[in-house]
Amino acid sequence: MIFRRRSRDPDPDLADAARAFAAVLEELEPAKAALAEAVPGTRLPGRPFAEALAAFVAGAGRAETLMAAWRRPPLEGEWAACSAGLERSLSLARAQLMDLPSEQAGFVGLVERIQAILDPLEPFAKAAVAVRRRTRTTVAPRANRPNGLDSLD
Numbered sequence: 001m002i003f004r005r006r007s008r009d010p011d012p013d014l015a016d017a018a019r020a021f022a023a024v025l026e027e028l029e030p031a032k033a034a035l036a037e038a039v040p041g042t043r044l045p046g047r048p049f050a051e052a053l054a055a056f057v058a059g060a061g062r063a064e065t066l067m068a069a070w071r072r073p074p075l076e077g078e079w080a081a082c083s084a085g086l087e088r089s090l091s092l093a094r095a096q097l098m099d100l101p102s103e104q105a106g107f108v109g110l111v112e113r114i115q116a117i118l119d120p121l122e123p124f125a126k127a128a129v130a131v132r133r134r135t136r137t138t139v140a141p142r143a144n145r146p147n148g149l150d151s152l153d
Contacts, residue, residue: 011135013072014072014074014075014131014134014135015135017069017070017071017072017075017131017135018070018131018132018135020066020069020070021070021127021128021131023066023069024063024066024067024069024070024082025063025124025128027059027060027062027063027066028059028060028063028086028121028124030059031055031056031057031058031059031060031062031063032056032059032118032121034047034052034055034056034059035052035053035055035056035093035114035117035118036052036114036118037052038051038052038053038110038114039107039110039111039114040107046110049100049110049113050097050100053093053096053097053100054097056093056117057090057093057094057097060086060089060090060093061090063086064086064087064090067079067082067083067086070131074134075127075130075131075134078123078126078127078130078131079127081123081126081127082123082124082127084120084123085120085121085122085123085124086120086121086124088120089117089118089119089120089121092116092117092120093117096113096117
C-alpha cells in the first residue's frame, strides 16, 4: 500500500496547544532530572535529597502554572490525566519536603521515594503522543502510483 501526506491546514488552536504543552515540558523535564540527581551513582554521591526535592517542587510548580494554556476539548482526556498526575506528584513532593527524615532509608528507600513522586507523571508521555498525533498532517493512500513504488512522498 502506498501512502502520501494529505495536505490540510493544521488547526491553529491545536498548534497553540502543542506549543503550550511543550512549554510545560520545558519546565517539567528539568525538574524531574533534578530529582533524579539525588540518586547516587557509582562515582558521585548524588545531590542532597532535600535540595533535589526543592528543585523539583519549583520546576513542577512552574509547569503547573502553565497547564491551563494547553487545555483544549480534543485533548481534554490527556489534559485531565496530566493535570491530576502533576497535582499528585507535587503533593507527594511537598509532603516529603515538609517531613524529611533525619536519615535516609538507604539507596532502595531513596529510589522508591523518588519513583513514587515521578510515577504520577506518566500521563505526560501519552499526552505527548496524542498532541503530536493531533497536530500533524494526516497520512492517506496515494492512488495510481506507477511501478508499485513503496516510498513516502
